Amino acid sequence: MTERNLIYPEDFPVGVPPESATPANGNAYRLVRNDPPNAQDFCGYYREPYLKRxxxxxxxxxxxxxxxRDLAQTKVAREEHKPQRDKKIAAGTLSPEFGVVSRENQVTHFDAWLKENTGIENVFSVEE
Known part of the structure; x- marks a missing residue:
């Protein structure tokens, strides 16, 4: 396997990702627009198309x-947040080459700071 030199986006400010983040791993769910998911489905919040500033x-x-981390909590988030209601739920497995993650909160939500051009969209598939 060829080792790739993956980097975080150049527009991440100092302190992002935070030092407290840990290597990405394990099963995860993501709300996506496309089936199959594409790279834009894994952009950071600051790059979401509906964000104005x-x-x-x-x-x-x-x-x-x-x-x-939990499918049921992903469904709840989709229903509670109007911009997410038309999205699909994709499931996949994270690995350290994708980047780092925050600790999960009480509803299993976490943030992932993803490196560029990892192909993360290729390990996720739409479940519903």
Whole structure:
């Protein structure tokens, strides 16, 4: 296997990803627009098409990609947030080459700070 030199986006500010983040791993769910998912489906929040502006001094999670560990919680998030309601749920397995992740919160949500051009979209498939 050829080792790739993967890097984080150049527009990540200092402190992103945070030092507290750990290597990506394990099963994950992501709300996506496309079936099959494409690279744009894994952009950070700050690159979402509906976002109008970047706030001053955003926290690191603003640059993360939102994911869940639990399918049921992913469904709840889709229903609770109007911009997400038309999205599909994709499942996949994370690995360290994709980047790093935050700790999960009580509803299994976490942020992933993804490196560029990893092909993460190829390990996710739409489940519903």
């Amino acid at each position: 970047i706030p001053q001094n955003p926290k690191p999670n603003f640059f993360g990609t939102s994911m869940f």
